[in-house]
Amino acid sequence: MFKQNTLHYLSVAGFAWLVPLIKLASWENPREQAQEIVRLIGLPVIAILVFLAIWSTAASRIDTSLGTFPGPTAVVSAAQGLYQEHVVEREKAVAFYERQNKRNEEKLARNPDAEIKIRDYTGKPTYFDQIITSLITVFTGFLIASIIAVPIGITCGLSPLLNTAITPIIQILKPVSPLAWLPLVTMVVSAVYVSDDPLLSKSFINSAITVTLCCMWPTLINTAVGVANIDKDLINVGRVIQLGWFTRVTKIAIPAALPMIFTGLRISLGIGWMVLIAAEMLAQNPGLGKFVWDEFQNGSSESLARIMVAVITIGFVGFILDSFMHTLHKIIAHDEA
Amino acid sequence: MSTYLDISQISIEFPTKTGPFKALDKVDLKIARGEFISLIGHSGCGKSTVLNIVAGLYEATEGAVILESKEVNAPGPDRAVVFQHHSLFPWLTVFENVEIAVKQVFKGKKSKAEMRQWVDYNLALVHMSHASHKLPAEISGGMKQRVGIARALAMEPKVLLMDEPFGALDALTRAHLQDALMEIQSELNNTVILITHDVDEAVLLSDRIVMMTNGPAAKVGEILNIDLPRPRDRLALADNPDYNHYRAAVLTFLHQKQAKKPASPPQLSSAEPLTEVKKAVGA
Numbered sequence: 090m091f092k093q094n095t096l097h098y099l100s101v102a103g104f105a106w107l108v109p110l111i112k113l114a115s116w117e118n119p120r121e122q123a124q125e126i127v128r129l130i131g132l133p134v135i136a137i138l139v140f141l142a143i144w145s146t147a148a149s150r151i152d153t154s155l156g157t158f159p160g161p162t163a164v165v166s167a168a169q170g171l172y173q174e175h176v177v178e179r180e181k182a183v184a185f186y187e188r189q190n191k192r193n194e195e196k197l198a199r200n201p202d203a204e205i206k207i208r209d210y211t212g213k214p215t216y217f218d219q220i221i222t223s224l225i226t227v228f229t230g231f232l233i234a235s236i237i238a239v240p241i242g243i244t245c246g247l248s249p250l251l252n253t254a255i256t257p258i259i260q261i262l263k264p265v266s267p268l269a270w271l272p273l274v275t276m277v278v279s280a281v282y283v284s285d286d287p288l289l290s291k292s293f294i295n296s297a298i299t300v301t302l303c304c305m306w307p308t309l310i311n312t313a314v315g316v317a318n319i320d321k322d323l324i325n326v327g328r329v330i331q332l333g334w335f336t337r338v339t340k341i342a343i344p345a346a347l348p349m350i351f352t353g354l355r356i357s358l359g360i361g362w363m364v365l366i367a368a369e370m371l372a373q374n375p376g377l378g379k380f381v382w383d384e385f386q387n388g389s390s391e392s393l394a395r396i397m398v399a400v401i402t403i404g405f406v407g408f409i410l411d412s413f414m415h416t417l418h419k420i421i422a423h424d425e426a
Numbered sequence: 427m428s429t430y431l432d433i434s435q436i437s438i439e440f441p442t443k444t445g446p447f448k449a450l451d452k453v454d455l456k457i458a459r460g461e462f463i464s465l466i467g468h469s470g471c472g473k474s475t476v477l478n479i480v481a482g483l484y485e486a487t488e489g490a491v492i493l494e495s496k497e498v499n500a501p502g503p504d505r506a507v508v509f510q511h512h513s514l515f516p517w518l519t520v521f522e523n524v525e526i527a528v529k530q531v532f533k534g535k536k537s538k539a540e541m542r543q544w545v546d547y548n549l550a551l552v553h554m555s556h557a558s559h560k561l562p563a564e565i566s567g568g569m570k571q572r573v574g575i576a577r578a579l580a581m582e583p584k585v586l587l588m589d590e591p592f593g594a595l596d597a598l599t600r601a602h603l604q605d606a607l608m609e610i611q612s613e614l615n616n617t618v619i620l621i622t623h624d625v626d627e628a629v630l631l632s633d634r635i636v637m638m639t640n641g642p643a644a645k646v647g648e649i650l651n652i653d654l655p656r657p658r659d660r661l662a663l664a665d666n667p668d669y670n671h672y673r674a675a676v677l678t679f680l681h682q683k684q685a686k687k688p689a690s691p692p693q694l695s696s697a698e699p700l701t702e703v704k705k706a707v708g709a
């Protein structure tokens with residue numbers, strides 16, 4: 090029973106390829122499992138190997154002003170380099186805090202009333218810090234977008250009049266590129282968000298808002314369509330029972346539209362992630378995008394390989410985010426997505 | 427006979443692209459309390475439209491629906507509807523599907539515990555207690571229809587409206603549900619309007635069969651009183667001359683008097699799929 094549940098959750102979570110491995114481990118139909126393993130794991134592995142081979146031969150033939158284009162091996166060593174830098178930086182931080190504590194203790198020992206200062210370590214952010222920053226930013230932007238888009242979408246879905254009224258606005262705003270929003274957002278945030286000791290940095294807010302502006306549309310449109318297309322009989326049941334407005338929204342409209350809402354959210358998060366990298370690059374906001382830009386400006390012989398590491402990271406994180414939303418959808422919504 | 431529900435000279439026009447379409451023309455019907463009425467007629471004649479007007483889901487262009495001397499023109503739980511396609515909320519369990527109606531209808535009149543009991547009682551009435559924690563997707567079509575009936579009964583409606591409730595079911599399941607409905611009916615003595623395509627079903631269940639003329643501008647064609655003693659047993663009725671006489675009368679109406687030009691007679695045991703798109707007015 091426990092195994093069944095685990096297997097079910099694995100396939101729901103998009104790890105279907107793990108299922109035959111686990112079944113094989115418990116010696117369940119070993120022949121069949123072996124075939125499954127070849128299909129689910131063997132084929133993708135072969136495809137990746139072929140891709141790496143093509144990449145490495147092609148790369149060695151491309152000469153740029155920064156040396157030859159990095160092949161897989163160069164990228165792996167660049168990744169190791171980034172990890173080393175991260176470790177070194179962390180050690181420095183630990184050492185810094187130890188020194189500071191010691192200094193403060195000595196100070197207090199000499200004079201118990203002494204005023205002690207605790208400073209944060211301000212080393213340069215490592216590659217992993219950049220990833221975390223990007224993730225926090227994209228989720229902030231995405232969250233704001235969802236909080237705005239879902240209620241508006243539901244209202245539009247419930248009211249055909251409102252929907253007709255604002256559809257043109259949505260259609261025009263939807264295709265606007267983040268690069269066009271960014272200068273406006275930056276100027277508005279500088280003008281509006283003035284504080285001596287800001288809790289959140291301006292650059293963070295700029296990126297998050299740009300993400301919001303670009304990624305709210307799919308959620309809004311999908312939610313509206315989902316709510317508008319609820320089975321008429323179900324709506325009639327609600328009318329016959331004389332459900333109040335609130336119950337009708339929470340017990341009928343939202344659950345019925347949940348699959349569509351999740352489809353929208355999933356698309357939104359994907360767009361948000363793409364937009365974020367562009368915004369960080371252009372606006373020099375911390376995160377993976379800025380990392381790419383800095384390496385590009387840096388122009389050392391290592392740069393291209395490090396940018397390739399970032400490219401792969403961005404793709405990988407995007408994939409994880411998408412699987413995450415897909416899993417959430419399967420767990421929460423009542424359809425066979 | 428004293429009138430309980432008065433469908434008084436109702437007509438309806440639907441606005442369409444090619445101008446207004448008059449679906450019903452002065453449909454008139456008086457129904458006594460506790461009476462079981464079947465509406466029968468060819469597909470597209472306007473049976474569902476009549477039912478939807480009584481339910482308050484559509485608004486008649488002319489005429490009125492009067493229930494217990496009061497005009498009704500908005501939907502309400504006093505006229506509960508059982509839809510052809512069960513219309514259970516897929517995200518609620520069987521129990522919750524009935525409960526959502528009970529909570530709304532008996533708000534402030536029953537305590538929480540009484541409401542739970544009432545839900546259980548109605549599920550027991552349709553023999554669905556064993557599945558009360560299941561989701562609609564986990565039960566069969568016939569079971570869903572039972573739950574739909576339980577939900578409607580739980581509202582303690584003055585009139586129970588059923589739009590081809592068994593139309594999508596196989597013959598055997600349908601027979602079971604017809605028996606269940608007769609049993610419930612003998613106990614609760616509801617006022618019922620049932621739409622059906624099935625002549626046997628109409629004769630078996632009804633006190634009166636109302637036959638509608640073909641649309642557009644459909645009206646009540648003939649009304650047939652069914653004077654068969656209750657409780658009725660489908661096997662015993664098979665050789666009953668009265669039963670066969672009633673059956674023949676309905677068939678004659680449908681296939682001779684109201685014969686459709688491109689012959690598409692209503693079948694005796696399986697309903698036709700709905701082809702028209704229904705739009706609720708003002709939904």
Ligand SMILES: Nc1ncnc2c1ncn2[C@@H]1O[C@H](COP(=O)(O)OP(=O)(O)OP(=O)(O)O)[C@@H](O)[C@H]1O
Nearest residue numbers: 440449468469470471472473474475700702704705
């Ligand atoms: N909302 C609407 N707008 C326009 N025309 C409609 C609408 N609802 C019903 N009609 C038309 O009214 C007529 C009667 O429809 P209705 O659904 O009442 O038929 P019915 O007797 O229930 O048919 P069936 O047995 O196939 O269910 C049909 O011609 C249909 O096209």
Ligand SMILES: [Mg+2]
Nearest residue numbers: 473474475589
């Ligand atoms: Mg109909």
